Amino acid sequence: MNTLSKIESALPLPVTVDDILAARARISGAIVRTPTLTSKTLSHMLGAKVYLKFENLQFTAAYKERGALNRLLLLDDAARDKGVIAASAGNHAQGLAYHGARLGLPVTIVMPRTTPTVKVMQTEGHGATVVLHGETFDDAYAHARALEVERGLTFVHPFDEPDIIAGQGTVALEMLEDAPDIDTLAIPIGGGGLFSGMGTAARAMKPDMRLIGIQAELYPSMYDYIKDADLPCSGDTLAEGIAVKEPGQLTRRFVERLANDVVLVSERSLEQAVSLLLQIEKTVVEGAGAAGLAAMLSHREMFAGRTVGLVLCGGNIDTRLLANVLLRDLARSGRLARLRIRLQDRPGALYHVARIFDEQQVNILELAHQRIFTNLPVKGLSLDVECETRDGEHLDRLIVALREASYDVSPIEVA
Structure with missing residues (x-):
């Protein structure tokens, strides 16, 4: 220190x-x-x-409304007339804009150009003037501090x-x-x-x-x-x-x-x-x-x-x-799963796999065959099955049943 x-x-x-x-x-x-x-x-x-x-x-x-409103209510009359400025693409911008409009006080918010349109529209919807500047928050912050001096505005920091x-x-x-x-x-x-x-x-x-x-x-x-x-x-x-x-x-x-x-x-x-x-x-x-x-x-x-x-x-x-x-949470809990199953490319192959899903009472949501972009032999194919189960134990029982039927099966994990 x-x-x-x-x-x-x-x-x-x-x-x-x-x-x-x-x-x-x-x-x-x-x-x-x-x-x-x-x-x-x-x-x-x-x-x-x-x-x-x-x-x-x-x-x-x-x-964020709490601090923003407290700050606005403590401004003197001269500062209220000129208005406030902040750099934010989040909740501070919304709170300041909403209470500024409610108090009849001009609010300018500087946001990076990369800010999602919905956030820009929400802030403008609360009555603030939005200035888009720079690619990062640091760019927007520096521009807000420059406008503060240039226009005689009061800068309202989000936390400090x-x-x-x-x-x-x-x-x-x-x-x-x-x-x-x-x-x-x-x-x-x-x-x-x-x-x-x-x-x-x-x-x-x-x-x-x-x-x-x-x-x-x-x-x-x-x-x-x-x-x-x-x-x-x-x-x-x-x-x-x-x-x-x-x-x-x-x-x-x-x-x-x-x-x-x-x-x-x-x-x-x-x-x-x-x-x-x-x-x-x-x-x-x-x-x-x-x-x-x-x-x-x-x-x-x-x-x-x-x-x-x-x-x-x-x-x-x-x-x-x-x-x-x-x-993603459903997938991690085993209630949603994607399984990759190796099949032989011949009539009835999909039917026999689907029958095991039916026996285990597992709902099939989506199927995707892959014959070309695979390292399997030309007579083999990869089948991705997205399915819905009751829980992780139910999913485990399905995988065991598939393997007992001699299928090569592997779950595709969520990060």
């Missing part, structure tokens, strides 16, 4: 529980007081009492400002009022604004509260800082809402001071968590919003026997991506 870092570590944190209480009074009535509910099924599955905070029920489907942190902290106030027996909070970390605010509020209300930060394995930026590690930050993560390459200068102080631990979760556990929340709780959650549950799935010993609060911090997930996540 360098000298500057040591000095910063010794300074009082710039957001207190009083700031968070003031933020709650300020934003009350314009933000949904989302429910905190026990999940009996997840509690039984994970060996812990699990509470869920449904922030995906906010109007823009994410907690005290007023934003104070607004996000209101999530913990509500959770602990509704479920005072919570003794552990598992909080997703991207830039660290949510953790900073929630951690500050929670420790003031319950000094012995256990605070666990969660990051995606592909973007361990805060983990690297806290653990003095050097893991790479890149890749195409399902949890794009917490895919931040550089932790906040301000928020890292909060995380360093407040976190009991910061842990990483894999893409596979994020997919499983998104799928479980839809199947069990009937709620749609984006990858970042499922990070807390992903941590409980992959670090069970850390949470066993505790009363854990999870924030479903956002529900903005592309429907096609969600469909792929659900189908």
